[in-house]
Amino acid sequence: MKHMHLIAGLLSITIHTGTAWSQQQLPGKVDIAWNRFYDDTEVLRIAQSLVAAYPNLLTIEEIGKSALGRPLIVVTLNNPHTGAANTKPAMWIDGNIHGNEIQATETVLYSIDYLCRAFGKVAPLTELIDQSVFYFLPSVNPDGRANWFAAQNNSHSSRTGMRPTDEDRDGALDEDGPEDLDGDGSIGQMWRKDPLGTHRRNLRDPRILESVPTEPRPDGTIEHGDWSHAGSEGIDNDGDGQVNEDGPGGYDMNRNWPSDWQPVHVEGGAGDYPLSYPETRSIALWILAHPNIAAGQSYHNAGGMILRGPGADYRESEYHAGDRNTYDSIASAGEEMLPYYRSMVIYKDLYTVHGGFVNWLAESLGIISFTNELWSDKRILQNGNDPSPEEMTRWRDRLLFEQTTTEWKELPHPEFTTVLVGGGNKWSRRIPPPFMLEEEAHRNFAFTAFHAQQMPLVRFHSIAIEPCGEGLWTITIDIANDHRIPTRTVRASDKRIGMADRLTVSGVDLTVLSGGPMPQRLGTTFEPVRFNPESLMIESGIPGLGHRTFRFIVQGTPRSSATIKFSGEKFKTIEKTITLSPKP
Numbered sequence: 001m002k003h004m005h006l007i008a009g010l011l012s013i014t015i016h017t018g019t020a021w022s023q024q025q026l027p028g029k030v031d032i033a034w035n036r037f038y039d040d041t042e043v044l045r046i047a048q049s050l051v052a053a054y055p056n057l058l059t060i061e062e063i064g065k066s067a068l069g070r071p072l073i074v075v076t077l078n079n080p081h082t083g084a085a086n087t088k089p090a091m092w093i094d095g096n097i098h099g100n101e102i103q104a105t106e107t108v109l110y111s112i113d114y115l116c117r118a119f120g121k122v123a124p125l126t127e128l129i130d131q132s133v134f135y136f137l138p139s140v141n142p143d144g145r146a147n148w149f150a151a152q153n154n155s156h157s158s159r160t161g162m163r164p165t166d167e168d169r170d171g172a173l174d175e176d177g178p179e180d181l182d183g184d185g186s187i188g189q190m191w192r193k194d195p196l197g198t199h200r201r202n203l204r205d206p207r208i209l210e211s212v213p214t215e216p217r218p219d220g221t222i223e224h225g226d227w228s229h230a231g232s233e234g235i236d237n238d239g240d241g242q243v244n245e246d247g248p249g250g251y252d253m254n255r256n257w258p259s260d261w262q263p264v265h266v267e268g269g270a271g272d273y274p275l276s277y278p279e280t281r282s283i284a285l286w287i288l289a290h291p292n293i294a295a296g297q298s299y300h301n302a303g304g305m306i307l308r309g310p311g312a313d314y315r316e317s318e319y320h321a322g323d324r325n326t327y328d329s330i331a332s333a334g335e336e337m338l339p340y341y342r343s344m345v346i347y348k349d350l351y352t353v354h355g356g357f358v359n360w361l362a363e364s365l366g367i368i369s370f371t372n373e374l375w376s377d378k379r380i381l382q383n384g385n386d387p388s389p390e391e392m393t394r395w396r397d398r399l400l401f402e403q404t405t406t407e408w409k410e411l412p413h414p415e416f417t418t419v420l421v422g423g424g425n426k427w428s429r430r431i432p433p434p435f436m437l438e439e440e441a442h443r444n445f446a447f448t449a450f451h452a453q454q455m456p457l458v459r460f461h462s463i464a465i466e467p468c469g470e471g472l473w474t475i476t477i478d479i480a481n482d483h484r485i486p487t488r489t490v491r492a493s494d495k496r497i498g499m500a501d502r503l504t505v506s507g508v509d510l511t512v513l514s515g516g517p518m519p520q521r522l523g524t525t526f527e528p529v530r531f532n533p534e535s536l537m538i539e540s541g542i543p544g545l546g547h548r549t550f551r552f553i554v555q556g557t558p559r560s561s562a563t564i565k566f567s568g569e570k571f572k573t574i575e576k577t578i579t580l581s582p583k584p
Helices: 002-022 040-053 103-118 123-131 142-150 278-288 313-318 321-337 346-350 357-365 389-398 434-452 490-494
Strands: 058-065 071-077 090-095 133-137 189-197 199-201 209-211 225-232 293-301 305-308 342-345 368-374 405-413 417-424 458-467 472-481 501-506 510-518 535-538 546-556 561-567 574-579
Touching: 040 058, 040 071, 040 103, 040 142, 058 278, 071 103, 071 278, 090 103, 090 434, 103 123, 103 133, 103 293, 103 368, 103 434, 123 434, 189 199, 278 357, 293 357, 293 434, 305 321, 305 346, 305 357, 313 346, 313 357, 321 342, 321 368, 321 434, 321 490, 342 346, 357 368, 357 490, 368 434, 458 561, 458 574, 472 501, 472 561, 501 510, 501 546, 510 535
Parallel strands: 090 133, 090 293, 293 368, 305 342
Antiparallel strands: 058 071, 071 133, 189 225, 189 417, 199 209, 199 225, 305 368, 405 417, 458 472, 472 546, 501 535, 501 561, 510 546, 561 574
């Protein structure tokens, strides 16, 4: 028996030491490899497996279906022992609104898995879970994701939803998509044979197509190459003179949200009207039914960006300086945590986007929200520069062993007679190689966790009671918000979005005669409201990392009790009961 106790003790020591040594490699209940990518069926299986393994933390629900009938699932992470999900500040996290941006989904799933593994073992994340709730939607666009994995695509295709669409407006739907002419399973680049071509194959490395000089030679003659670019691999199926101009789908769900939505002649792919697609409508209705969402994160690829709105220059005034300071303080932390990522404003630093999702969260709902563009080619050489074509070739040769490229092949073509087909396959750009996927997912998860840690956390900083004669008392209440995100953003306050915060004072033997905010925390005056002084509506909320002070005049006996309660949509309600008593 003594030997058994000794063995058990040694085992416990070994396990403890191993857990401490492994750091983020926490033991989990579901065996998930984070060095690979998963198709839409596997994504659903992983989500269901996580929910089954952690029933104390996770629930799953179908909130709608995609255009082709695939389920849209939301996984809720909440510790019910610290309160129901709708009583806590929440963070919305989604990915893969563009079907080809696949690592976004793995990052969402990794976030669920890591938080569950960390619960009860990692103090800061356990505290975060106890204080907050997370709503995860792994794939906004399961149809596009399924197509990207199953069909012939390149790095940029299968971006859209898959509802048949007449992109070229010829009356037919999806009639001219790409063809895999060389049979490598991807859609590569296509070059047509051309005696006046713009490019030629490099003599030392024929995989490289280099441009010929455009300046005349000294004798005045012009140098020509052998090939001119003919677009992506395919043929002109509908005989309109264009190749691959009307493939599967053909719209952009990240242009279909109500904030600054514009019709298709202004913003291509925007749909017939805001929320016209089943995916966007289902998500919007679900989010609107959960006003406790105080933070939002959407994962895309690529380019290494931490993006915030607005999407158009004329919307800049929608982002008040107070909110911009909150965005900047969170994004600057992200720049430290994510190598070669930059904090950027969508319209100013990228391009104009009308009807974008995070713009809707920020401008229509007053939620502090970011889009992260996952992966940067600057990580290839780790020097902060975009790699040249030669450097990209060395990367693909030396680290990826040519697995992301296809050799060029000359093939017959019905329109161009002879074409050269090959180059990078669908894994060649925008996506981290599998051996770097877990790091990319973890760093972005960590940034999102930091964002979540900034959701409002309020407390009563002080409550002072003073008698003022004839059974009258003053109650001065100072409320602090210990996190960066205010209980109500300036945007929400200005536009009266959602319910205002509420501070109430009540008691059985108590009458509230007057109440209001104090303009100076340490001052002596307050601004009494005209009606219902026992229930103050605090439209501007409590600022991030700040305080606000309120004063009430009440009538009661020396032993009357007063219950003080502060509630709102974006934070957990706080409440305290005090007794009116004179100073000793």
